[in-house]
Amino acid sequence: MDNFHQLLQGFHNFKQKYFLKEREYFESLEKSQNPKTLVVACCDSRVDPAILLHCKPGELFVIRNVAALIPSSDQADSPSAVMAAIEYGVKHLSVEHIVVLGHSRCGGIHGLMHPETICNEKYIWQWVSIAAPALDRLDDLTDDEPPEVRARHCEEGAVLLSLDNLLSYPWISSKVEEGSLKLHALYYDLGEGELYRFSPEKEDFLPLALKTPKKSTK
Known part of the structure; x- marks a missing residue:
């Protein structure tokens, strides 16, 4: 219960430090949202895209799920919460960028690589199976790397x-081809x-x- 009360106190801190000090900005958000970037991120509590990318409310349209996965058009069930959000971002918000944000120590990918740990968890297993081709490609390349690698x-x-x-x-592909959407x-x-x-x-991931600020010559 202490944690829940901390959340409530956190809201009061947010209101005092941000909402009341930037009232005009938040009033503009009340009328509409106009994010330029859609982020698909993992629901891992340690990886909050708004904090990592230092963004204000209204700057990101965020979708979070286990392992930041996106099903292909052949895999997407109907209804699909992930694809509904992406479709809304692309068609109604006209986002210009879609970012997929993965991370280290991902529990979802660990479950995919070690199915015995989630074999009795139907929903988790079905979802992380979306990434099975990535594991298959890895097995085709090498199987003698250290586990962490x-x-x-x-x-x-x-x-x-x-x-x-x-x-x-x-x-999505048509917008990427015409240059109005970047992945x-x-x-x-x-x-x-x-x-x-x-x-x-x-x-490769680099x-x-x-860029560091240039030192003043004065």
């Missing part, structure tokens, strides 16, 4: 698979506190090269 490769592969799955929807793959390393972005040219 294999896990990372599978986590990264699942992010790329979700991007591929997005393109199986004509209303991005990001990977957050919990231990390092580093964010990696997939480079199609390098065919750490973000943040």
Whole structure:
């Protein structure tokens, strides 16, 4: 119960520090939302995209699920909460970017790689099975890597698979082809506190090269 009361106190802190100090901004959000970026992230409590990307309310349209997975058009059930949110973001909010954000130590990917740990959990197993092709590709490449390296490769592969799955929807692929929608793959390393972005040219996830401010010459 203490934790719940902390949440209520957290809301009061938010109202005092943000809502009341930026009343005009929040009044604009009351009228409409206009996020430019849709983020599909894992529901892991340690990986909050708004905090990691330092965004204000209204800047991100966020979808969270186990392992940040996106089903292909052949896999999506009807109804699909994930695809309903993506469809709304693309067709009604006209987002310009879709980001799939994976992370290290992902419990969903661990379950995929170790099915004995979730064999009696129908909903989890059915969902993480979406990423089975990423595990199959990993098995085809090598099986002699250390467990932590294999896990990372599978986590990264699942992010790329979700991007591929997005393109199986004509209303997404057509916007990507015309250049009005861009897809991005990001990977957050919990231990390092580093964010990696997939480079199609390098065919690898590379750490973000943040620009440091130039020193004044005065």
